[in-house]
Amino acid sequence: MERFQTKKTIDAYTRVGLARDKNRPGIADYIDALFTDFFCCRGDRIGLEDEAILGGVARFHDLPVTVIGHRKGKDLEENVRFNFGMPQPEGYRKALRLMKQAEKFGRPIITFIDTPGAYPGLAAEEHGQSQAIAECLAEMSSLKVPVISIVTGEGNSGGALAIGVANEIYMLEHAVYSILSPEGFASILWKDASRSKDACELMKLTADELYKAGFIEGIIREPEGGIQADPEVGFAGIDKCLQDSLQKLCALSGTRLQKERYEKFRNMAR
Amino acid sequence: MSDFFKERRKLLFSLRELRGKNNTGKAGSNAGDRAGEGSNGVSSTVKCPRCKREYPQMLMDRKKMVCPKCGYHLPISAEERLKFTIDSDSFQEMDAELETVNPIHFPGYTNKIKSIQNQTGRKDGALCGTATVRGHKLVIAILDHSFMMGSMGSVVGEKITRAAEYAMEEKLPLLIFSCSGGARMQEGMFSLMQMAKTSAAIKRFSEQGGLYISVLTHPTMGGVSASFATLGDIMLAEPGALIGFAGPRVIEQTIGQKLPEGFQRAEFLQQHGFVDAVVSRDKLRSNIAKILTLHCY
Numbered sequence: 387m388e389r390f391q392t393k394k395t396i397d398a399y400t401r402v403g404l405a406r407d408k409n410r411p412g413i414a415d416y417i418d419a420l421f422t423d424f425f426c427c428r429g430d431r432i433g434l435e436d437e438a439i440l441g442g443v444a445r446f447h448d449l450p451v452t453v454i455g456h457r458k459g460k461d462l463e464e465n466v467r468f469n470f471g472m473p474q475p476e477g478y479r480k481a482l483r484l485m486k487q488a489e490k491f492g493r494p495i496i497t498f499i500d501t502p503g504a505y506p507g508l509a510a511e512e513h514g515q516s517q518a519i520a521e522c523l524a525e526m527s528s529l530k531v532p533v534i535s536i537v538t539g540e541g542n543s544g545g546a547l548a549i550g551v552a553n554e555i556y557m558l559e560h561a562v563y564s565i566l567s568p569e570g571f572a573s574i575l576w577k578d579a580s581r582s583k584d585a586c587e588l589m590k591l592t593a594d595e596l597y598k599a600g601f602i603e604g605i606i607r608e609p610e611g612g613i614q615a616d617p618e619v620g621f622a623g624i625d626k627c628l629q630d631s632l633q634k635l636c637a638l639s640g641t642r643l644q645k646e647r648y649e650k651f652r653n654m655a656r
Numbered sequence: 657m658s659d660f661f662k663e664r665r666k667l668l669f670s671l672r673e674l675r676g677k678n679n680t681g682k683a684g685s686n687a688g689d690r691a692g693e694g695s696n697g698v699s700s701t702v703k704c705p706r707c708k709r710e711y712p713q714m715l716m717d718r719k720k721m722v723c724p725k726c727g728y729h730l731p732i733s734a735e736e737r738l739k740f741t742i743d744s745d746s747f748q749e750m751d752a753e754l755e756t757v758n759p760i761h762f763p764g765y766t767n768k769i770k771s772i773q774n775q776t777g778r779k780d781g782a783l784c785g786t787a788t789v790r791g792h793k794l795v796i797a798i799l800d801h802s803f804m805m806g807s808m809g810s811v812v813g814e815k816i817t818r819a820a821e822y823a824m825e826e827k828l829p830l831l832i833f834s835c836s837g838g839a840r841m842q843e844g845m846f847s848l849m850q851m852a853k854t855s856a857a858i859k860r861f862s863e864q865g866g867l868y869i870s871v872l873t874h875p876t877m878g879g880v881s882a883s884f885a886t887l888g889d890i891m892l893a894e895p896g897a898l899i900g901f902a903g904p905r906v907i908e909q910t911i912g913q914k915l916p917e918g919f920q921r922a923e924f925l926q927q928h929g930f931v932d933a934v935v936s937r938d939k940l941r942s943n944i945a946k947i948l949t950l951h952c953y
Contacts, residue, residue: 504882506902506910511920514930515901516881520855524887527856528863544839544851544882544901551852565839565848565879570906575841589844590760599759601845648860651852656814 396560398586402568404560405540409614411621413440413455413498416538419621420628421446421453427484434513436477438469438505439549441484443493446628449636452488454481454549455498458539472505473545475518481549482522485529494532494632497549502567504545519548526551527648530640534631536606536624537561537593538613542570553647554631555601557593558620559608563601564591601654603631664724704728720937729894729937731874734783734800737833741941742787742796749785751818754811756780760844768804768842776803780811781836784819786828790945792953795823798833799880805837808880812840813850816884820857820868829867829953831944834885838878851883858887867951869944872899872922872931890947891931892940893922899931 396404404410417424421444429435441454458464458471473481481497488495504515526533526549535552541563557563565571568582571589590596593605606623613620635643702716703709704723711724720740721730732740738747755773758766773779781803787796797819799806806812816832823830839847858868870888872881874897882901893899900920908915918924922934935943 504901506906508907508911508915508919511900511902511907512928514886514928516899517886517930519882519901520851520884520886523852523855523883524859524862527852528859543848544879547848547851548882551856563845565841565844571841588760588762591845596845599845601849648856651849651856652817654849654853656810 398562398589398592399568399583401560401592402540402562402586404612404614405562407612407614408460410539411613411617412460412500413453413457413538414460415617416455416498416621416624417444417453419617420625421451424453427487428480430476430479431483432476432479434474434476436469436474436480437467438471438473438501439477439481441481446496446632449632450491450493451632452484452493452495453498454484454495455538456501456546456549458500469505471501472503473501473548474505474507474510475513475515478504478518478522478548482518482525485526485533489529489531492531494534494636495529495552496628497533497535497552499535499537499541499546499550499563500539500561501542501545502540503543503570504548519544522548523551527651528644529647530644532632532635532638532643533647534628534635536627537563537602540567542567551647551651553635553643553650554603556604556606556627556631557596557602558606558613558624559593560612561593562591563593563596564589702730704730722937727895727936729874729896731801731835733802734778734798737798737873738783738787738796740937741831741833741944742789743791746788747785747796748787749783750822751784751815752779754779754814756809756811756843758842759810759846760842762842762844765842772803776800778803780809780815781806782812782815784815786822786826789831789941789948792829792945792948794829794831794948794953795819795826796831796833799835801835801875804840806835806880807837807840808847808850808854808883809840809843810846810850812836813847813854816850816854817857820854820861820866820884823868824861824864824866827866829869829948829951830861831869831871832884832888833871833873834876834880835873836876836878836880836885838880847879851879854884855887858884862887862889867948867953869947871940871944872925873897875899877901877903886930892933892935892943893925893931894940895922895934895936897922899925 424444426442440457459468533552537557568585572581572585573579609616609619706728707726784797872893
């Protein structure tokens with residue numbers, strides 16, 4: 387696991403650009419590279435399926451795990467189909483269903499965070515976006531299996547946190563994680579979305595800043611030009627990080643995992 | 657029935673005459689603002705922002721700041737909320753001293769907080785404590801919209817969490833009135849994490865068998881609605897309250913069309929299955945008491 391200072395020369399705004407780069411690997415690439423025997427699980431069991439969340443069961447070095455992540459898609463056609471990685475409530479309900487299932491079968495949960503935020507739309511509100519996210523936060527906090535989250539691209543707002551209440555949270559070097567997209571932040575504070583660059587500098591959203599503030603457990607190094615420039619190097623880093631983390635967490639009892647996760651968030655930002 | 661209204665009108669007009677002519681015109685030009693003392697110092701008035709009628713402050717106090725004519729629920733302060741909900745003199749405040757430390761060193765935030773603290777006499781946007789409602793003891797938390805729109809930063813999150821923890825320890829029911837624009841931007845990631853912290857605390861409280869009554873008031877949005885506010889065992893909402901995840905403006909910009917009438921209002925949420933009941937302010941107290949007795953408190 388790499389714990390180091392990221393290169394200061396890259397400013398927050400540039401990192402946001404790198405994090406959002408359409409060539410950056412997505413959840414499907416991570417599943418291909420890091421897991422075997424992936425079985426995709428669909429649907430919220432209430433009546434809907436949201437493809438902005440991809441999830442299922444797979445093996446990680448022989449160990450069965452549940453994998454869940456935001457899905458943005460590779461090209462425009464996929465982007466539209468997956469709603470640019472912005473989940474609807476049904477996506478969060480599916481994620482929660484998979485997490486409860488993982489708990490039932492004693493599987494560790496690994497989540498990959500990469501979303502502009504939960505979708506702000508008509509149907510999303512009708513189907514209870516708030517309630518779906520709140521439910522995820524509450525239930526995740528009490529799971530009795532290891533939960534590891536990796537922020538791989540942009541993690542924005544409650545839409546990211548909803549699958550991020552983990553025992554350990556890691557970030558790729560150029561990933562960003564924040565309360566809202568810089569555009570949304572600028573729009574709320576200054577009524578001017580074009581000031582997103584100013585927002586980036588103020589928001590403290592880089593992996594380095596969040597590590598220093600104690601929000602994340604570690605930073606995974608990316609090759610020059612970001613993980614998109616040489617994915618294999620990045621995948622190896624994530625693989626190593628997950629192995630170390632799982633080894634540590636799998637040794638703990640369910641109640642201990644639950645208690646430690648609760649206390650981690652309880653003491654965060656106190 | 658119409659006689660009743662005629663009587664009421666007569667009373668109101670007589671009061672208006674008593675106040676003199678100054679208040680009949682454009683007094684309180686800001687919709688919903690309470691006009692100051694009348695020119696002759698007899699009484700102040702309150703103007704309903706929806707139907708534009710004016711009423712004496714005393715009458716509106718008795719009506720719990722609900723327009724007697726059109727039923728509009730005017731925004732109220734945390735103190736008024738407390739007064740309208742609990743048994744008088746039963747409130748004991750908790751954690752009043754907590755204040756923010758400007759965790760991401762956001763420029764100008766410390767000064768802004770100081771000035772709002774001076775205006776409101778409160779350290780941050782939540783009022784928490786114990787009280788009784790018709791004799792039933794409970795833990796109550798009220799978000800204050802006048803404090804940076806009731807937004808949830810580290811202090812609001814911590815106070816809600818402590819309220820849930822205290823309710824758990826003392827085996828008391830928990831009553832929260834939410835009223836918030838969402839997460840507080842000026843505290844960045846520290847605000848976002850309050851969503852996880854408060855939700856986890858509510859979950860723990862719930863696992864210990866605690867009763868949590870959540871009352872959604874105008875407005876309850878974003879990070880507050882997507883955390884503790886929607887996790888109540890019993891979900892109540894005030895008529896007309898705007899409740900949702902994304903703000904109407906953001907949704908309109910995203911989908912490129914106008915939102916339908918009544919979208920994200922309390923009644924809309926009831927219709928879609930997210931609140932148990934839309935309860936008018938004058939019936940809240942009796943409903944809360946009823947729910948408490950039904951849960952053997």
